[in-house]
Amino acid sequence: MTATMIREEFPGERRPDFQDEVKPLLGDLHRRAYAYVRDTSDAEDLVQETLLRAYRAFDRLGDDYQLMPWLLAIMRNTWISRYRAAQRRPAEALVGEFLDTYAETASRGASGETWSAEDVAMRNMSDPAVVAALSKLPESLRLTMYYTAIVGMSCREVSTLMDIPKGTVMSRLHRGRHQMRRALSHHRS
Numbered sequence: 768m769t770a771t772m773i774r775e776e777f778p779g780e781r782r783p784d785f786q787d788e789v790k791p792l793l794g795d796l797h798r799r800a801y802a803y804v805r806d807t808s809d810a811e812d813l814v815q816e817t818l819l820r821a822y823r824a825f826d827r828l829g830d831d832y833q834l835m836p837w838l839l840a841i842m843r844n845t846w847i848s849r850y851r852a853a854q855r856r857p858a859e860a861l862v863g864e865f866l867d868t869y870a871e872t873a874s875r876g877a878s879g880e881t882w883s884a885e886d887v888a889m890r891n892m893s894d895p896a897v898v899a900a901l902s903k904l905p906e907s908l909r910l911t912m913y914y915t916a917i918v919g920m921s922c923r924e925v926s927t928l929m930d931i932p933k934g935t936v937m938s939r940l941h942r943g944r945h946q947m948r949r950a951l952s953h954h955r956s
Contacts, residue, residue: 792834818838824841837927
């Protein structure tokens, strides 16, 4: 979202504060958006919509806020909303995209399960042993490991994003790493 777009849509109100605070975070927001959608232009759209929603709510944000976790929560919710909306729309796919989707569905089996951003990231990992070990973790540990190790979030950011205490994030991270280490040592021996 450019400064011109913000000025045109919302003249006045807290514009300098918002722009000054968000500008250093843009690179990180783009990387995290790309992790969700795996397409540069879609990631740009996701960041833009996230910033627009954040700007609209910025005046209601309290004084003791953590900007990055708040923006990431908005981004996650925006991505989920887009995903759900796409599921309700009739398919508009090119033949190549249809064939790719068909091949993915065939490789997953007839269960028809859908993949989350975490599943896509795991699929793109190069070491099958790591993928297997990570996929065997309980969901709470797997999500914590995903956000910290793959996305690169801090424990505080994960705590805010998942709406759990920081200590819980740290203990899940410890248990997840321990289980991963044990699974990988069994695999390598």
